Each structure stands twice: as C-alpha cells, then as structure tokens.
Amino acid sequence: MQVTPIIGLEVHVELNTKSKMFCACSASHFQAEPNTHTCPVCLGLPGALPVPNKTAIDYCIKLGLALNCQINNISFFERKHYFYPDLPKGYQITQALKPFCINGYLEIEDQKIRINRAHMEEDAGKNIHENGQTKVDFNRAGVPLVEIVSEPDIHSAEIAKKYLIRMQQTVRYLGISDADIEKGSMRCEPTINLKIEENGKTFYTPLVEIKNIAGLSGVLDAINYEITRQTQEFKETRQEKNNPPAGGKTTRGWNADKKETFIQRNKEGSADYRYFPEPDIPPFENLEYDKNLPELPSDKIKKYLAWGISPIDAEALVDDQNFAQCFQKAVDKNIDLAKSIANLFLGPLKINLEIEKINPIFFKNLIKALDQKQISSTVAKQVILESYQTQQDPLDIAQNKNLLQVSDTNKIEEIAQKVISDNPKAVEDYTKNPNSIGFLVGQVMKASSGSANPQLAKEILQKLLK
C-alpha cells in the first residue's frame, strides 16, 4: 500500500497596519485592555458603514505580487454570513468571487507550490470563556487579514513546514506583518487527505480541514497525526472521498495537549454562507499599485546558490532580511569570496547586525589574508567579530595581537621542540600511532596563540619526531 498525502494550506496573515480594515480604530490588539479599540463600525452598531483601508489593500497586493499572483482587474468585497457572538455584523466582509490576487506560486527548493488566491478580509473578535461565562472582546474585530490559499501541491509535513517558513520570511521581508505564528498573527489551517495506491487501484480518502492549530510544530504534528489516522481509518472503513455517508469534508480540531485531532463538524450539516457583493463598498476597477518589490528570500537563495553557497547555508542566510542584507553588503562585488564570507556570517557574526557597521573592505582583506594563509581560520573568526564591534581593520587587530599566521620555520620549530619536551606521553603515543599527532599540533597552535600555520606545524613535528 503506497500512501501519498495531499495537503493544501490556508494561511491567515494579520497585517500590521495602524488602523483596522474598515474603521480608524487601532489594529494593534495584542494584550490590549478588552474592548478599548472599538467604534460604531467595528462593533456593528446600527447605521455604521465600512470604509476600506487603502494601506491594507496595498499590502495585500504587495503580498500577491511577491507570491507571483495576477492582480484581478475587477475585484470586490463580499459578505459571508454566519452567526457567532464574536462576529458583530452577523457577516464577515471578505472576498470570494473576485479576490485581489489569484493564480500565483511560492518557490521552495526546486518545487513551486501553486497559490490559488490571496484575498483580503477582516478578523472577528475573540470569545473568552471564563468561570462558565463567555465574554467577547472586539479589539480584534475588523483587524485586516490576508488569506492565502494554496493548491493541494504539498505532499509531506516537511514541505508544509518549508512552505510556511518561506511564507513567513516573504511576509516579513515585505514588512506587512510580524507573521508571528506563536502570537497568532500568522495562522495556518491545513486541508489534507491521502492518495492510496493498492493492488493497481487508486483511492482517495475524505478531505479533512484542521482548525485551531497554534504554532509551527503544531501544524507539523497535526499533519503527521492526520496522515496516520487517515491511513488507519481507510484500512478499517475503506471510506473514500465524495462517497456517502462519510465521504464529505469534515472539520477537525487540534488538541495540542493530547497531540491529536478530534471531529468538530461534518460539512454536510454546514452553514450556507449566502455570499453576495458587499453593497457598502464599491467594486475596485484597475487598481493602481506599486509593482516594486524588495529582493525576496527565494530570489536571494537563487543568487546565493549561484555564488557557490550550499543550500543549507543559503537558507540560513536568508532567514532574516537584515542579516541577508548585511551579508550582501559584506560580499559587495567580491562574489568569489561569498562562500568564505558566508562562513563568517554563519559563525561569529550570527548575531543582530547593524548594516552601517559592515565594511566590505575589511571582509575582502580578511578573506584574502586567509586564502594566502596569512591568518588561520580560527583567528579570522576571532578578529572579524572584534572588527565589527570596534570598526578596526581585522588584519590590524590580528597584527596588534600577534595573531598573524607564523610560517617562519625556525619559530615554529622552537615552539615544537618545547611542546615535544613538555609532552612525553603524547610523543610516546605518536610513536605507537602516527594518527595521534593532532594533539601535538593542537599544543603548538595553542602555544602560538593560534597563529602558527597548522600544516607547517604538523610537518615540523613529523620531522622532529622522525
């Protein structure tokens, strides 16, 4: 039995606009005193009307462009009706038929995950269940959200994770949201079923949407749990997608404590949302938008791979936009040095860097010196951090501290003699096992404060111990 998971992801990103989607209230609701960021519009008072936030629409389109989407010539908002205490108007203003952005993709490694749409909508309030009572906080009601819906192109939890990380990086690069999965400003709802091949026949298990997952690891755990559960369920029931009675789409919740999904509702009995065009907001025709985008993580990765940097290092470099910018400033035009500079960034410089303090000349000089064996890589790592902190040329630092690599045979021989006489036990070991010379080389390096050329030290030791 061959099992292939089929996974589509719905990602909600809360935009970091100053005001809410349809009113002037502050959109920053995190840990605010309940119901302090409210007005007639976001409380759904009689007579209040929504006025769309232009910045939020700009952000949505920016994200759509970054996800290689087409921007619809005509788009409009619609009302999605359902009753819930945290939904003040009895409907959510969202986009169904004509979203701002459609038909894009997100690249991860060599795979393109197709994006069905990126649309704009408003968040609901929050129900707080306390001592048998339910209270509603409307601070979050009307906060702008972009919903990004992928096609079911994802076939493992690992790829889902990579998709989410790349999405998060992209959103952060655009500066439109902090996309914090733990804080809830980025949320993910996977829809998953399985393709099962058995004895030359293919079966598809019923679709399951998983809701209320907090955190990135929660998404992975929930997907993996569901793969196992659906496989097991298929073995027991042979239930297939679209086959009555249980073949419809079901919604399951995620219990983070028990690490398992549980049934919430069957779609057969689900609500008819009665979508229709929002009459309070005129449609948008030929929206004007800024086509300029910053260099995105996927662009940078391609570039770094071309510079000879490994895929793992490239990923590590792009994770934070500022860090990647600092790296690129350090490389400057010296692409041939990029790989060596990357090693410094992923080593001693993997800290919060200020781009003004990156001096490409320092990096160029240092890597040249390293290539010419004027300094050891140990010293290079040591002095580059100090150079960054003090803004001095790293080679000056090495010189002042006597850390320039010593290739003077006499000087190394002098140190080697002393190491041999101080370590009789190691010398004895060496005579039994020539591979143990590393210890003695290490002692020479230590005695020279890391400045000795290790290769030369090894050769001299071998000569002296012959």
Place this chain on the structure above:
Amino acid sequence: MVILQPKQSSTKMDNKLNAFITIVDKVSPGIPIAIKDNICTKGIKTTAGSNVLKDFIPPYNATLVEKLLDNGYSIIGKTNLDAFAHGSSTENSDFGVTHNPYDFDYLPGGSSGGSAAAVGAGLVDVAIGTETAGSIRQPSAWCGVVGLKPTYGAVSRYGVIAMASSMDCPGVIANNVTNAAKVLEVISGNDLHDATSSDCPPYVFKKLNLSELKIGIPTSYLKVCTPEVLAKFEEVKKTFQKLGHQVVQIEMMDPSIAVAVYTILQRSEVSSNLARFDGIRYGATRDNFNLENQRRILLGTHTLSAGFYDAYYTKAQKVRNLIALDFKKKFEEEKIDLIISPTTPTVAQKIGSSLNDPLFGELADQLVEPSTLAGLPGMSIPCGFVGKLPVGFQIIGPRFSENLIINLALQYEKFK
C-alpha cells in the same frame, strides 16, 4: 430663500397624528427639523420603528445629523416609520400607525410616514426621510408635501440604519420646494465615512431660466393609475405645456418588472443588514422583529441561498442594469431632459389596508421603484386633491440633475 421660523411647541399637537416616536424635551434654539427615527442621533433614542431597538440610544450622530446641527438646525423629534423602514404605510411600525393629516382614517404612506405627516400637518416645515424605493416620495404625495429623493450617493448613509444598502438614500420632506432645496444644500456632499458617497461637491441651488425642456411621460406608468389620479396628472401636463415645455409620451419598461427586481434585491440586502441585531451588544432579542420584518428576512435569506442565488439575486442584478440602461437611453439618446409621472397610482389608502397585503408597498411604490433601482434623483410635488386627499406627481432626472429638477418644480409651484 425662505428663512425657516422656529415652531418649537408644534410637536405638542402630535397626540392624534402619532407622527413622532420621540419628542425632544428641550429643543435648542435653531431651525426646527424632524428626523426619521432610523437615523442615528447621539443621545436621542433611535428605534427604527422597531421594538428590537426600543431602548437604543446611539453613541454617535449620523453624518447628515452632524451637518444639520452644524448649520443651525435643531432636532424637535424623531418621526415614526414602518419598523426598519419595511413598508409603505407606517402600519408596520411597532409604535402604532401614523394618521394622514388630511383625513385621520387614512394612511400617511411610508416608510417615512411620520416625517411626511408632520410636515403635512404643519408641525414642522422640514423633515428628513429616507427612501429605498418610494419611502420619501410616496408618503409626500399622500400627505400633500414636497419629497426630494437625491441621487444615490449624494447624501451620506453613515448613521442611517440600513435597509437595502445599494438603494438607501436619505432625503428631504418639506412644505415647499425651496425649503427642500435648502436642506439638501446642507446634508449633501462626500463623506469619508461612507464609501458609496459620491465625490460630487455638496448641492448648491442655482436659478435656471427654463424653457422648452423635453419632458417625457412613460405610457406604461399611466396604465396602473386610477382615473382620479390621472385627471390630476393631466392638469400637470397641461401646466408644463403652458410653460413652454415640450411634453412627449415615451416607452419605458413596465414598472411591474422593477417591482419584482426590487423585491428580490431589497429582501436579500435586508436579510443581511438585519443580521447584526443579535441582541448581544445592544437592542432586544430577535423575537422582537415584527411579522413584516420576519417575512423579509426569510425571503431574503432564501434568495441568497446556495442553489437559489443565481436564479434570484444574480438575475435581478442583471435586470437592474437593464432598467438603469432604459433610463440612460431616454436621457442620452432620446434627449429627454426630465421624466414626469404621478408619484403613486392611487391617493392615500384607508388605515388597515396594508395589514394583510405583503406586497401593498410594492404596488403603492411601483412608479418610483424603477428610478430608485437606477439610483436616480426624484421629487414628488403636490398637484391637487381627490376629495380630501392630496395627489402628487414626480419629476425624475439623470444622476445629479437635482438642480434641474428643483428648478422645474419651482417653476410649477410658482405658476400654480
């Protein structure tokens, strides 16, 4: 322009008429105005004529209320209406029916029946009404007053309790054309709180010397009118001919088509707009919706449902576009300047007559529904009586032709 005289004590005469739901105790000095009770007034109870909101005191003013207060108007009271403006009689009000000031056994029309009756009875010179399809013009005709429904988007809807958002339009009911124009100057203009409000600057009255306008009369509109109404309208036609205008018969879509389209679209939007009244944040519980409210919610929920949406809503939207096109053709291709017709097919009906007829309003309003669907401005002007009861005719024009309509109405008013 006539300066309006304060009539602060006049609302005390309201006992029998029942034009007001709330009478303001201490009216501040200013030009008195009555406001339909589906328009939010900060600190003054705003019920929309419904028990759902019987104790609702808005924390904010509608934009048009702000503008009126800023311009020296003073609110004397909130006028009666069919609950949530659902109706054309005020018989659907949860606060009792309003009586026609010309005969208390008759209806004032609606839904702005309280505003029209208050002006008709002389309790106040000007009142604000709202029209979705007929709710300003129809009660104005029945109460013998001037009713001005502006172009959709000319007056902000912010703070007006929504009935059918794509058609709702606040306007003026007044004792004469000049006063209606004067109030429109105050309440019109773009509003940043209403995304559907037009970018056009506020209306400013400009005197025009009108002659030889081409005025169209849709034949299909006359077919549904009673002979008494038609006789009065014939006099209107003759007046315009005497004034030197060219009056021509024009062929337009049967107004009953507009009734069907309007009924579907309006019910659909109603079912959505009333969803917020869940009794959680404000207002009473949903069982306080009256029978007519419930009928509209049910019908609108049905027409928006999956499987029915295309057959009803989508199709109605398409026909709505055709109706707008029908008017556009008349104004642009056939060079008709303005259209006139009776405002209502009949004079006021007896109290009680709407109660067992869910489509009472749609029939009473059928001559205004086509132009409403097209978002056009219109004005009802009194043109005589049948027995004790007033008759009105309407002038309809292209979008933002309020000044032309008002000038023609003034010319008629002066000549008569």
